[in-house]
Amino acid sequence: MIDVAEQLARAVSLRETGSVDEARDLLLKLSSAAPDDSRVAYQTAWVHDVLGLERDAIPFYVRALDGDGLSAVERRGAMLGLGSTYRTLGRYAEAVSVLSAGVAEFPDDRALAVFLAMALYNAGNAKEAVAGLLTVLADTSADPEVRRYERAIRLYAEDLDRVWD
The missing domain is CATH 1.25.40.10 (Tetratricopeptide repeat domain)
Structure with a gap:
């Protein structure tokens, strides 16, 4: 055995x-x-x-x-791996689906959020992809200039097309 x-x-x-x-x-x-x-x-x-x-x-x-x-770590890794693999093979809708589920299950995992943004871009949703990346940037950057503009970055992440009158 x-x-x-x-x-x-x-x-x-x-x-x-x-x-x-x-x-x-x-x-x-x-x-x-x-x-x-x-x-x-x-x-x-x-x-x-x-x-x-x-x-x-x-x-x-x-x-x-x-x-x-x-384990949670393995499950997260499998979701990231499958989503990334789908994206690599041009199966963008499947990549977005798996990576979205991963972000929903592991909302604090920034790698999943970044891979989701890449898949969203490939799927033709550049606005949502950039918004996701801006959120990750605002959440994780230690750069003093990024920190200085964190509020503005978060506002733009919510609505990239907003025009201020």
């Missing part, structure tokens, strides 16, 4: 130390042996992304997110 947790830890270690092809081989075997294990699916998706095999990553991301067992 295969020890899934032990083999998963080995695969992650292989990926982290640069033995990505070996990690992929092990994760594909684990995915076959434990098809309902969300953590295995997530790590399998991740290793495919690292190898530039985005199309192959998608079903594993979907399986990971459809199942139970991911």
